[in-house]
Amino acid sequence: MTRRHGPIDLILAAGFALLLMLLALRPVQAREVVEFPDLRYQPGTIVIRTAERKLYFIAAPGQALRYSIAVGKAGKQWRGVKYIEELAVEPSWSPPASVKRDNPSIPDIIPSGAPNNPMGARVIGLGPGGEYAIHGTNNPRSVGTAASYGCFRMHNRDVIDLYARVRMGAPVVVMP
Numbered sequence: 001m002t003r004r005h006g007p008i009d010l011i012l013a014a015g016f017a018l019l020l021m022l023l024a025l026r027p028v029q030a031r032e033v034v035e036f037p038d039l040r041y042q043p044g045t046i047v048i049r050t051a052e053r054k055l056y057f058i059a060a061p062g063q064a065l066r067y068s069i070a071v072g073k074a075g076k077q078w079r080g081v082k083y084i085e086e087l088a089v090e091p092s093w094s095p096p097a098s099v100k101r102d103n104p105s106i107p108d109i110i111p112s113g114a115p116n117n118p119m120g121a122r123v124i125g126l127g128p129g130g131e132y133a134i135h136g137t138n139n140p141r142s143v144g145t146a147a148s149y150g151c152f153r154m155h156n157r158d159v160i161d162l163y164a165r166v167r168m169g170a171p172v173v174v175m176p
Helices: 007-025 097-102 156-165
Strands: 032-035 046-049 054-060 063-068 080-089 122-127 132-135 146-148 171-175
Touching (some): 054 156, 063 156, 122 156
Antiparallel strands (some): 032 063, 046 054, 054 063, 080 171, 122 132
16 A cells, blocks of 8 residues: 655655755855874964965864965965954954055945945954954855955854854964
């Protein structure tokens, strides 16, 4: 005897199919655990390799979490060592002078949660100087490209994860 499928069975099957489709459409998380054989860097240090468009959070000697990032556009990239001097959740954004010069119509302050706020879910501010940051983005397709004025963009899910791991004063080493 064959079983008949009633309306509840069809609704459950359709719901399950919809769930599978939604999971397939979610952006892939860029975070992965990798070997990091350069033992100069202590756990808690962030190493950014601009050419790779990758950020490494040193988790343990020889081991790092690797995230995909967007880096500065041509002429906007930099290298050196900065330190984490700000941690902010869903921040408002005041464009730096260089951005205002190129885009004078941008407001002086873009409030938290505004669709045109490029900071995303978290900001890890770098100093001294405060001009650069590691932050989320409202444009996830830019991750993996050269798109910014020198900041490092991450998928919001990834910047939330990184934000929970970092500490004030931790070094951020940016290399080509």
